[in-house]
Amino acid sequence: MRAMGLIFAILIIAVLGLMAFVRLAPTDPARWHVAQEDAGWAAAPWDAVVPETGAARLRLSLGRGAPADLLARLDGVALATPRTRRLAGSVEEGRITYITRSALWGFPDFTTAEAREDGLYIHARLRFGREDMGVNARRLQGWQAAL
Numbered sequence: 001m002r003a004m005g006l007i008f009a010i011l012i013i014a015v016l017g018l019m020a021f022v023r024l025a026p027t028d029p030a031r032w033h034v035a036q037e038d039a040g041w042a043a044a045p046w047d048a049v050v051p052e053t054g055a056a057r058l059r060l061s062l063g064r065g066a067p068a069d070l071l072a073r074l075d076g077v078a079l080a081t082p083r084t085r086r087l088a089g090s091v092e093e094g095r096i097t098y099i100t101r102s103a104l105w106g107f108p109d110f111t112t113a114e115a116r117e118d119g120l121y122i123h124a125r126l127r128f129g130r131e132d133m134g135v136n137a138r139r140l141q142g143w144q145a146a147l
Helices: 002-024 067-079 135-146
Strands: 050-052 055-061 084-090 095-101 108-116 119-126
Touching: 050 135, 055 135, 067 084, 067 095, 067 108, 067 119, 067 135, 108 135, 119 135
Parallel strands: none
Antiparallel strands: 050 055, 055 119, 084 095, 095 108, 108 119
């Protein structure tokens, strides 16, 4: 019985340690606030969220508005999203990266929005793991609907 209590205590400590690591791991804005790769956009249709493994993409066409105006509106929508804050960038810069954390564990997801001449490119991706269970795609769908 005592061994079971010890095993349980070790498991609790391990889980709390993992939670602390996920929440407290330093974030380097230079790693996440970068220009979006063109290769991933080739197959992405306009004005539709494209789910990927651990990520999602959305590019909004000029038919939705001027890219700089879309970025400014998106900034308000993103900052109104629970547990979301601006990591780097600004509307004036033409690129903003947000960090959104899950409610329970605090897993960080990074979303970069970039205004280009032909539209607004938004890429959401996770930091830890391989699968986001569609969280990034659902967030982008919500942001698209709010725009």
